[in-house]
Amino acid sequence: MSKFIALRKVSRAVAMGLSDLSMDGKRSAMMREAPAPEQSEALERIGLSKVEAEQRSPEGGDQYQSLGYAGAYVVETTDEATAQRAQEVLEPAYHIMPDIEMGLPVAMLARRYERRPRRKQYWPDESGVARAHAQGLTGKGVLVGVLDTGCDADHLELRGKRIDFRYVPLRPTPEAVRAVRGFDTNGHGTHVTSIIAGKNVGIAPDVDLMVASVIESETVRTSLERVVIALDWMLSQFQREEYLDKPAIINLSLGFRAEWIGATQIQSVLQGVQLILETVVVDFDVLPVVAIGNDGAGVVRAPGYFAETLSVGAVDAGLQPAWFSGSGLSPLTQQPEPDIAGYGVDVLAALERSAGGNSIYAVKSGTSMAAPYVTGIAALVAQKYPGMQGPALKQHLLDHALPLQDAGSRVGAGLARVS
Amino acid sequence: MTGKSGAGGFQPSHSSDIPPGMITVMLTLERPSHKEIRRYSRREKYRALKSSAAGIRDELMRWIDEHGLTGDVAQVGEPTAFNTLFVTSTRDAAERLVEAPGVVGVAPTGEFPVELRFLPELPPPEDEQESDE
Numbered sequence: 001m002s003k004f005i006a007l008r009k010v011s012r013a014v015a016m017g018l019s020d021l022s023m024d025g026k027r028s029a030m031m032r033e034a035p036a037p038e039q040s041e042a043l044e045r046i047g048l049s050k051v052e053a054e055q056r057s058p059e060g061g062d063q064y065q066s067l068g069y070a071g072a073y074v075v076e077t078t079d080e081a082t083a084q085r086a087q088e089v090l091e092p093a094y095h096i097m098p099d100i101e102m103g104l105p106v107a108m109l110a111r112r113y114e115r116r117p118r119r120k121q122y123w124p125d126e127s128g129v130a131r132a133h134a135q136g137l138t139g140k141g142v143l144v145g146v147l148d149t150g151c152d153a154d155h156l157e158l159r160g161k162r163i164d165f166r167y168v169p170l171r172p173t174p175e176a177v178r179a180v181r182g183f184d185t186n187g188h189g190t191h192v193t194s195i196i197a198g199k200n201v202g203i204a205p206d207v208d209l210m211v212a213s214v215i216e217s218e219t220v221r222t223s224l225e226r227v228v229i230a231l232d233w234m235l236s237q238f239q240r241e242e243y244l245d246k247p248a249i250i251n252l253s254l255g256f257r258a259e260w261i262g263a264t265q266i267q268s269v270l271q272g273v274q275l276i277l278e279t280v281v282v283d284f285d286v287l288p289v290v291a292i293g294n295d296g297a298g299v300v301r302a303p304g305y306f307a308e309t310l311s312v313g314a315v316d317a318g319l320q321p322a323w324f325s326g327s328g329l330s331p332l333t334q335q336p337e338p339d340i341a342g343y344g345v346d347v348l349a350a351l352e353r354s355a356g357g358n359s360i361y362a363v364k365s366g367t368s369m370a371a372p373y374v375t376g377i378a379a380l381v382a383q384k385y386p387g388m389q390g391p392a393l394k395q396h397l398l399d400h401a402l403p404l405q406d407a408g409s410r411v412g413a414g415l416a417r418v419s
Numbered sequence: 420m421t422g423k424s425g426a427g428g429f430q431p432s433h434s435s436d437i438p439p440g441m442i443t444v445m446l447t448l449e450r451p452s453h454k455e456i457r458r459y460s461r462r463e464k465y466r467a468l469k470s471s472a473a474g475i476r477d478e479l480m481r482w483i484d485e486h487g488l489t490g491d492v493a494q495v496g497e498p499t500a501f502n503t504l505f506v507t508s509t510r511d512a513a514e515r516l517v518e519a520p521g522v523v524g525v526a527p528t529g530e531f532p533v534e535l536r537f538l539p540e541l542p543p544p545e546d547e548q549e550s551d552e
C-alpha cells in the first residue's frame with residue numbers, strides 16, 4: 001500500500017488572486033468558490049476513485065480524497081505504478097509528502113460508526129452476559145449512578161429510558177444544580193453509560209439510571225465539592241420508597257494521581273475522599289466501581305486504590321491485560337490493585353449524536369470502559385441475588401471472577417462475570 | 420483529616436468566582452457514628468446525617484457571627500449527607516474555623532484533574548457491518 005499527501009505549493013488564496021483582500025474577504029471568496037477539479041479528473045483517469053472522508057475504507061484501495069478547502073489530496077493505492085503516475089499528475093502544483101502522521105486520523109474515522117455495527121453479541125461468552133439476558137436478567141430493580149461528563153439521553157442507545165440527570169456546575173450551589181435532560185459535551189459519559197445500560201450494547205439495559213455531570217469537558221477537572229454535591233443528590237434518592245432497599249452501584253470512570261494535586265494537599269484530598277467513601281459504602285451499602293487508570297503497570301490512581309472501592313483493570317477480548325491498564329500496590333493499603341478486570345479494549349458503545357441527529361457509535365479503549373463493564377455485571381448479579389449489596393456484592397464478584405492465571409496481579413481476581 | 424489541620428495553600432482553580440484574597444476550604448464535621456445509625460433505614464440515615472450537618476452549619480453561622488468573622492466569610496455551602504461543609508473565606512478566618520463547635524478539621528480543597536481521555540484507536544475488525552438503525 002502506497003499513501004501520500006499532496007499539498008498545494010501556492011496557497012489557494014494566492015492562486016485565486018485574493019492576497020489583497022481582508023481576512024473576511026478572503027474567507028468568503030474561498031468558501032464560495034469550490035476547489036478546482038482538474039487534478040481530480042486527472043487522478044480518476046489513472047484509475048483512482050474519489051472518496052469522501054466518511055467513505056474511506058480502513059483497508060485502503062485505489063482511492064483519493066480531495067481536501068479542497070485545505071488545498072490538499074490524500075492518495076492511496078496498492079499499485080506502485082499508479083502511485084507514481086498520481087505523483088506526476090500532482091507534482092507541478094503540489095508538494096508531495098509521505099503519509100507519516102495519517103495513521104491516527106484514518107483510524108479515528110474508522111472507529112466512528114454512523115450506525116450501530118451489527119454483531120451477533122456484544123459481549124463474549126466468558127462474561128456470562130448473553131446467558132444472563134436469556135435468563136431474564138437485565139439489571140431491573142438495580143440503581144446505578146454514573147459520575148462523569150454527562151450522557152446524551154437522546155442517543156438511540158439511551159432514548160426512551162428514564163434517566164435522572166443532574167448538571168452539577170463549577171460553583172455547585174443548590175440553586176445552580178440543574179435537573180435537565182441528559183446531555184454530554186464530551187462523549188465519554190455517554191460511552192460509559194451505554195456500556196452499562198444501552199439498549200443494544202449495554203450489559204444491564206433495565207437498570208434505573210442516575211447520571212451526574214461533574215466534569216468540565218474542556219479542562220477535564222472536577223472538585224471534591226462537585227463530587228460531594230452529586231453523591232449527596234444520589235443518596236437523597238434513597239428517601240424514595242422504591243429505592244429504600246434497592247441495590248445501588250456507582251460508576252466512577254475517573255481518577256487522579258497524587259502528583260497532580262501536590263504533596264502538601266494530597267493528604268487532605270485523600271482524607272476527604274476516604275470520608276465520602278465510608279459514608280457511601282458503610283452507611284448506604286453502595287458499591288463504588290472505579291477505573292484504576294491508564295498508566296500501565298506500576299501506577300494506580302485514586303480513588304480506585306481505596307479499600308472501599310472495587311477497582312477495575314482492563315483486558316482485551318483475548319483476556320490479556322491491556323498494555324495501558326494500571327496496576328500496583330495501593331499506597332494506602334499496600335494491597336495489590338486492581339481488584340478485578342473488565343473488557344476495556346476496543347469496546348463498542350454510544351458516543352454522541354451528529355449534527356443531523358444520527359446516533360454515533362465508537363469503539364474505545366481504557367479502564368474507563370472496563371469499569372462500566374464491571375458495573376453492568378454487578379447490576380446483573382445484584383438482580384440475580386436479591387439482597388446482595390455493597391461489600392457483599394463486591395465479595396461475590398471477586399469470588400466468582402474468571403481467574404486469568406497468565407495475567408498475574410495485573411487483573412486482580414480475574415474477569416468479572418455473571419455466575 | 421481526623422486531626423485538626425490547617426487550611427494550607429491549595430488554590431482553587433475556580434478562583435475567578437471567589438472574592439480576592441479568599442480561598443475555599445473543606446470543613447470536616449462531627450457526625451453520628453456508623454454504629455449509631457446502623458439499624459436505620461436508608462431514608463432515616465440520609466435524614467439523620469443531613470440533619471446533623473445542618474445543625475452544625477447553623478451553629479457555625481452563629482459562631483462566625485459571634486466571633487466577628489462575618490465579613491471574612493463569603494459563603495458557607497449547603498449541608499449534605501456527608502460530614503463536610505465547603506466554606507469560602509479569608510485564609511485567616513479559615514484557620515480559625517477549626518475552633519468552631521462541631522468542626523473537627525479544616526482542609527484545603529479545589530479542583531483537580533481526573534483521568535478521562537480516550538486512548539488511541541486501532542482499525543476495526545474487517546468483517547464488521549453496520550445496522551440499519
